[in-house]
Amino acid sequence: MQSDAVVLLGGGNIDILPTCFRPGAAVIHCEPTLESGIAELIVITVKIMVCCKIMEKMYSIQHFSVLKLNLYISDIEISRAQIPKPVNQLAEEVGLLPEELEAYGRSKAKVCLSLLDRLHTQPDGKYVLVAGITPTPLGEGKSTVTIGLVQALSAHLSLNSFACLRQPSQGPTFGVKGQHLILFILSERLFNLHLTGDIHAITAANNLVAAAIDARMLHEATQSDKALFNRLVPSVNGVRKFSPIQFSRLQRLGIDKTNPASLTPEEVTSFVRLDLDPSKITWQRVVDTNDRFLRKITVGQANTEKGQIRETGFDIAVASEIMAILALADSLEDMKNRLARMVVGTSRSGQPVTTEDLGVSGALTVLMKDAIKPTLMQTLEGTPVFVHAGPFANIAHGNSSVLADKLALKLVGRDGFVVTEAGFGADIGMEKFFNIKCRASGLRPNVVVLVATIRALKMHGGGPNVSAGAPLPKEYIDENLSLVAAGCHSNLKKQIQIAHLFGIPVVVALNVFKTDTQAEIDLVCEIAKGCGASDAVPCNHWAQGGRGSIKLAQAVNEAASRPSNFQFLYNIEMPIADKIRTIAQKVYGADDIELSPAAKDKIDYYNQQGYGLLPICMAKTHLSLSHMPDKKGAPTGFVLPIRDVRASIGAGFIYPLVGTMSTMPGLPTRPCFYDIDLDPVTGEITGLF
Amino acid sequence: MQSDAVVLLGGGNIDILPTCFRPGAAVIHCEPTLESGIAELIVITVKIMVCCKIMEKMYSIQHFSVLKLNLYISDIEISRAQIPKPVNQLAEEVGLLPEELEAYGRSKAKVCLSLLDRLHTQPDGKYVLVAGITPTPLGEGKSTVTIGLVQALSAHLSLNSFACLRQPSQGPTFGVKGQHLILFILSERLFNLHLTGDIHAITAANNLVAAAIDARMLHEATQSDKALFNRLVPSVNGVRKFSPIQFSRLQRLGIDKTNPASLTPEEVTSFVRLDLDPSKITWQRVVDTNDRFLRKITVGQANTEKGQIRETGFDIAVASEIMAILALADSLEDMKNRLARMVVGTSRSGQPVTTEDLGVSGALTVLMKDAIKPTLMQTLEGTPVFVHAGPFANIAHGNSSVLADKLALKLVGRDGFVVTEAGFGADIGMEKFFNIKCRASGLRPNVVVLVATIRALKMHGGGPNVSAGAPLPKEYIDENLSLVAAGCHSNLKKQIQIAHLFGIPVVVALNVFKTDTQAEIDLVCEIAKGCGASDAVPCNHWAQGGRGSIKLAQAVNEAASRPSNFQFLYNIEMPIADKIRTIAQKVYGADDIELSPAAKDKIDYYNQQGYGLLPICMAKTHLSLSHMPDKKGAPTGFVLPIRDVRASIGAGFIYPLVGTMSTMPGLPTRPCFYDIDLDPVTGEITGLF
Missing domain, CATH: 3.30.1510.10 (Domain 2, N(10)-formyltetrahydrofolate synthetase)
Incomplete structure (x- = not known):
């Protein structure tokens, strides 16, 4: 029996209300000397008044509330202007009990895994993976599409939704990569580079x-x-x-x-x-x-x-x-x-x-023991986000955590959406999501969102080299329909086919830049649908927040209602070399694989040690479907060389090395830390975004 | 103008009540659809009833509440049995406003520095430093004396008190050193090795x-x-x-x-x-x-x-x-x-x-930016503790933070006590506390508590070698009044004199072990008082918690009421070599110092760079008043060799090296991590205590 109202005598705090009080119960803090008779009277009054309302709310999934964006100011001003919901309020909205929350400051909290026991009979929501076509070295915006999509689902379609994102590493923050993503997650005033210390x-x-x-x-x-x-x-x-x-x-x-x-x-x-x-x-x-x-x-x-x-x-x-x-x-x-x-x-x-x-x-x-609890945060529009884990996408599987996805799927309810993200292009992040992460979790996705940009499509269609730091060649700034079409018919088509290998419907999300023309946008959407995508829509979340992704949200909602027919790419009992070959041929488009003597020895050793039944985690460049970073589009007629094979037995996968992977980035001559500063009086941080 | 009561419509949370509501204000959480007329009525009713009581409480220092210890169970059971106060309750008790607190989980929170502005007119409490005689390699219990003292002051003498402690390093936790201290701070169920990540x-x-x-x-x-x-x-x-x-x-x-x-x-x-x-x-x-x-x-x-x-x-x-x-x-x-x-x-x-x-x-x-905020925790008896910083006591100054002390001094109020701790023996930790930390903070201590043990006194009196891991020789187990007396007349006497150099009264706290006899205890107290200590009392906090330190608390309270006459040991404008010589002669008892050529060159270089006005932070062994670890008691007739001189310009001190300091410990053959484990079902941790 849970009570709907309570009088706390003597400074007790709402955070530690025992479970016999319902979330949303009326709470009155009173002084210890307040006569208990009067306190009782108030309790009863409040009880009568709010009881019916509370009953409606109990154990049902409520709609998450929304923060409005002012879009007529700059990015950094938007971020500074937003006042995030207190994390306790956010937690209450998503249906967490106070004892399932461990606040870390005012704007983030760890969520206890006991939630999974409490909600184990609750049906899961819809499960959406955001993957991408083969990117340029600049990245094509999967994370921002993810955020835009949940904002559109929650704030504009009134469908509960949760984003599950990876925790960014500090390394690149001070090096070369902008942390624009964070802008979408949290107001900069409250930002803490250590997050919750995982x-x-x-x-x-x-x-x-x-x-x-x-x-x-x-x-x-x-x-x-x-x-x-x-x-x-x-x-x-x-x-x-x-x-x-x-x-x-x-x-x-x-x-x-x-x-x-x-x-x-x-x-x-x-x-x-x-x-x-x-x-x-x-x-x-x-x-x-x-x-x-x-x-x-x-x-x-x-x-x-x-x-x-x-x-x-x-x-x-x-x-x-x-x-x-x-x-x-x-x-x-x-x-x-x-x-x-x-x-x-x-x-x-x-x-x-x-x-x-x-x-x-x-x-x-x-x-x-505390790192295993996902961290609850929110987007700038107040949509809940789990930030949890962030393994490398080459020597590891590059996906956010199984537990964050599982918790979120329970919290959104049957009609809600959980949008999770895979690193690199779909040939890497999505393949590992299906073959490694879904195998570990037992979860089955409903929709794949495949993020593309006109820029990357032009590159795949034969455009000149794109590199970080250098100005973009004019092909990328002016309209060029033939490059766009060629890119769609090569890389985009192939990546859609890869998702279909697993039996999951694909929605193409075209992340629109201001230089893209309407003709280019229309062309991509048309070809994508012709290549088998359930739908293909332009996204303007960067300019408009969640409102710019409403079409994507509608397309995803529609695709999620279709039956999917998920299947793994390979049987886990296949020999190691055959599993590698299957990925190389079916996903990358290789003719065959070539194992170095070292790789062969390692495979023999792993078989002998009983590691043969592990899935495969390919360590391959993300800049091409092949092992050759400069081969864009959808290369064919190549043999994939396997230089060496290693194993992460605790994580539970074998990782073949295709080429050399750097596992330690460096700092450039002028690292971005030159611009990072804190005003000790206002507490305002500059240079992080 | 602050309000005494508030109705929160629609799930607002008490943690973010704006400052216009007073701490302790009546709070009613109501559903959004509750008619606002009725809500108003309740506010007014509550206001009338509790207003006078609230006014009494405002801006006055309340007494901190106490958790009772069950002393008839084992240490680990005591720790597991205690249910800490929720940190929000603890914070309210010590007079923090909700917006000055950033909770990190349920049992610890960072405290915002804005508190210093709010309370800048509030007089500071009494400031007590816990230092020790030259220790054995086993340590003599300064941290536990600190905890016992605040527990006795708060829980048994009803004097508000705060302990300020250093954050333990993870290194030794997994190596050789037991973290017994933590047992006094926090129930083991809630323990987190990362604390708040500083x-x-x-x-x-x-x-x-x-x-x-x-x-x-x-x-x-x-x-x-x-x-x-x-x-x-x-x-x-x-x-x-x-x-x-x-x-x-x-x-x-x-x-x-x-x-x-x-x-x-x-x-x-x-x-x-x-x-x-x-x-x-x-x-x-x-x-x-x-x-x-x-x-x-x-x-x-x-x-x-x-x-x-x-x-x-x-x-x-x-x-x-x-x-x-x-x-x-x-x-x-x-x-x-x-x-x-x-x-x-x-x-x-x-x-x-x-x-x-x-x-x-x-x-x-x-x-x-977040590490600068001290972490609020509590002892097993519910007394507040700040855990903040923990610099090395040889190449740095070995004291907890200035800010934690300052915040605590405001929070306890004029009649309250802040007990802070200095690393190693008084010749090192206390000397640096006075000459470096007090110089930086501007704070002036009222009392020094000098921790001694019969074991260490016997060693200084001529007892055989004491080393970690080896069984204690019988001299340390059986009564031996002559060794005790000799130790008192050498090391204890000298350390009392060092404190008096700074003009501060000394209370000797004898940390009693079960092998100590009454005659030994009485002898120490008698000699200590003869050597000028304001008082000398046995402490039984290990066996009895705060109750075992009541005599110490009374002695400290009494000494704090006496006038003190604080002075620095040296004028900051003295030449570097003279400052070093002053410490060596007056504190260590050396005849002189001997500077190596390298040390001389460095001193010239620092003078030339304008670093000559910094205080001195001696990097010397803590196992002897001299530079020779095996010279116990109060050595004389030696020249202190200065091998090299270095500088921490940001920290603001010059540190002369007396001998070689290891700044990286190692792991033994069987590190204590062998016994550390976590039961994934109950969440219970074993092996940490």
């Missing part, structure tokens, strides 16, 4: 593993088996005991003993010596900064490390396997198990060594 | 500077002056402009021009070339992990860095100068100015190069 938690966890690896190698190199055993299983008040995490290692070694004293000398050796091969350590340290000088380094050069130097490197934090795990885990328990399965290297006898072998996986779970 | 913010800011240094050296090495200038001051739509941060550099170079085109070739050269000498870069990267293999490394070994390799290293994050700045800044503006002044190295012509020269200081301020 990437920092990943960095801490990742680097704890790295420190544990090197320290362990040093201790093994400088101690006898007996000394190691005495330290690893110390006598405390005369009693030696294995810790739970050590039992897990014993189990993997096939040692079924609980008394440390009963181990044979051979068993002691195999227990205490991970015997990591320094040349086969695959774990890198990470930092969330564009620090190119850390790409390749030598560590252990102080005298205290006794000559145990080795070459290694740092990746950008979002390239950590722990980030991929955060994005794929579907519960705290699942995350814990994945964190324990991560393979950090190989022993001299060829056995994989895990974080659990290092004894560190429990601590990793503790470090990541 | 150390992560410091890490991000510190490493952005490092990346900027190396990238800049690379760009300068590979580009002409003209190319550098074109990139640093790019033409945007045909217009070249300096950014504000570049004007600061021009000013330092003495170039009084605003038009980039008007610079002479020589001026362009001096503007674009920081010309950092790779061998004179003093800035290190940091990581909040005990990662010994990063102590000395070579960076830049990837081909992309074109052979620009150099040796450098990582420190533990809390050793960053940015941490020292966070602890010493007294406003956002002060922090910003300090962040811009940091010197990262020297040019080939011997000029200091700052973060502002690198163009990065505005971005640092943005990264640190």
Whole structure:
């Protein structure tokens, strides 16, 4: 039984109202000395008056409220002018109970996973993936289309909707990439580069593993088996005991003993010596900064490390396997198990060594226990957004988190929409969304939105090179219908076909720039529909906010009502090489694949270790459907070279390397931090947008 | 004019009540459709009834409420059994307005600095520093004495009190040091190793500077002056402009021009070339992990860095100068100015190069803008605590933040107490508290609490060596009055005298262990009083919580009512060497100092650069009053060798190196992470305490 009204005597706070009070209950804060008889009277009065209204609202999905945009001012002024809803209000609107929310400041909050239990009988909403055609190096605006779409669905079509976005890395923020996306999410006054600290938690966890690896190698190199055993299983008040995490290692070694004293000398050796091969350590340290000088380094050069130097490197934090795990885990328990399965290297006898072998996986779970909760924010029009995870789209799968999508699908209700986004072009982000993320989550999408721009289509149609920093050639500024048509018939058509391979309807969203002509826009929409898109519409969200995406919202709503027939591209039980070949041929348009000897050896090794049943996460350039960045359109007649094959066992995928992937960006001569500043009096930030 | 009651129509939230509503105002949440006439009626009714009570409460200091401890269960059970007050309730109790609070989850919140403006006319409370005698390597419990004292003051003497503590580093948490302190602060269920992310913010800011240094050296090495200038001051739509941060550099170079085109070739050269000498870069990267293999490394070994390799290293994050700045800044503006002044190295012509020269200081301020707000938490008995900053106590000053102390002094009111803590023994932490922190803050302490243990006193009296991990020799377990007396007459007496040098009364707090005998306890108290302590009392907070520290609280309250006569140890205008000598002779008991040639050169250089007016931050072992860790008691007849002298210009101190300081701990063979785990079903954490 829940109450509809309550008098709080003596300063109790609404945030901690026990669950026996309904969300939206009438609350009166009173002084402790207020006579309780009078307080009662007020409660009853309020109860009578609001009870019926509250009952209507309970457990039904309410419509999310909307903030109006003033479009006649500049972007930065729009951002500064908007006053976001307090996160508690936003949370109440989306149907969260106060105890399911952990506020981080006034404008963002983590959402507890217990919500999934409470709403497990609630049907999911519609699930929309935003993917793109092969982009120019400038990007084609998938994130802004995502935001525009949810704003249009919520604010203009009155359909509850949620966007699920990736957390941006700090590295590019201070380097070269504009964080325009953030402009759409949150008023700049409240912006905090650390968000709720998830990437920092990943960095801490990742680097704890790295420190544990090197320290362990040093201790093994400088101690006898007996000394190691005495330290690893110390006598405390005369009693030696294995810790739970050590039992897990014993189990993997096939040692079924609980008394440390009963181990044979051979068993002691195999227990205490991970015997990591320094040349086969695959774990890198990470930092969330564009620090190119850390790409390749030598560590252990102080005298205290006794000559145990080795070459290694740092990746950008979002390239950590722990980030991929955060994005794929579907519960705290699942995350814990994945964190324990991560393979950090190989022993001299060829056995994989895990974080659990290092004894560190429990601590990793503790470090990541809050990061697993998605962060609730809002768009400038007050539409709810989950920002959660942001794995690399080449060596990882480049999608926001399974858990954010799952929570959002429950919150929007059956008729609502969850719009989630995949990195890079559809050949990469969407393929991984279907084959990796949907396999992990069990979720099935209803619609794919394929983002295209006239600029990228002209490039695919044979336009000159587009590069960051250089002025755009005139082909991209003047009308050029033939380039547009050629781009549509090559790359756009192919990307639509890829989505259809998975049985999902496609809506093409043309992200309109001010240089685009009406004839160009009409041409794209016409050809796209001719190539099998359910619909194709121009989007003007950049100029008009959600209002500019109403047509897209209508098209998506219509496509979502059609039956879809989702299927995976490959059976997970196929041999690794066949899975790679299937992606190369069906998605990229390759004739075949060519495995290097190293790649073949690795595949044999992974099969032998029982990793053959994992899905494939291709590490390929995003600038072409092929492995050659300068081959635009829809290349054919090529063989895809697989240079090497690696594995993220905790995240749960095999990743073949097609070419060289940089996992650590650098800073340019004039990084954007030159313009970033804070006025200490007003608190106003400049230069971030 | 502020209102005493308010009706919120349509889900408004109390957290964002504008300031026109008083704290404690009656609040009624009503449905939007509730007739406004009736709502008005309720407001008026409530207003009449509670108005007088509210008026009583306004702007007066209320007594903080107390949580009762059940002392008949184990430590970990106590921690798990306590249900902390919701942070909003805690904040209301200590007199914060809702808009001054930024909650981070349910049990901790950042407090806005605007509080200082609102309460600037409120008199400060009493200011108590907890310092210690020279400790054993096991530590003597300053932090727990601090917590016990505030619990006794608040919960048992009904005197409002606040503890100000340092944020613990993650490194030792996973290494060797138990985080027993945390047990006193917060129930373990709610514990989060990242707290509110301040150390992560410091890490991000510190490493952005490092990346900027190396990238800049690379760009300068590979580009002409003209190319550098074109990139640093790019033409945007045909217009070249300096950014504000570049004007600061021009000013330092003495170039009084605003038009980039008007610079002479020589001026362009001096503007674009920081010309950092790779061998004179003093800035290190940091990581909040005990990662010994990063102590000395070579960076830049990837081909992309074109052979620009150099040796450098990582420190533990809390050793960053940015941490020292966070602890010493007294406003956002002060922090910003300090962040811009940091010197990262020297040019080939011997000029200091700052973060502002690198163009990065505005971005640092943005990264640190939330870290500057202290984090409000509570002890297990519900007493408020600020956790904020935690600089190293050797290469930095080892005290919690100026801002936390200032905020707390306003919040407790004139009769209340703020208890803050200094790292290491009084010869280090207290000396730096007075000469560095009090100089920066302008605050004047009323009482010093000097923490001693029978164990440490016996060591100073001639007892055998005490080391971590080894069992304690029997001298420390059995009664031994002569060792105790000798320890009191040497180290304890000297540390009391040091406090008196600054004119502050001393209360000795004997942190009682279960092996201490009554005769030993009585002896310490007697000798301490004979040596000039205002009082000396045994503390049993470990066994009894705040109740065990009542005598200490009474003694501190009594001492605080006496007049104190605070004075600095040295005049800031004395030459650097004289300031060092004064500390060495008066505090450590040295005959003199001996400066190495390197130290002399550095002092000359700092004088020449105008850094001669900074206070001194000695980097000395904490295990002896002298520079020799094995010399216990109160050594005399030694000359203090100064190996080198360095400077933290942003933090604002010169730090002479007495011996070698490790700024990066390592992991032992069996780090404590082996025992750390999280139950994914209950969420319970094990192994952290």
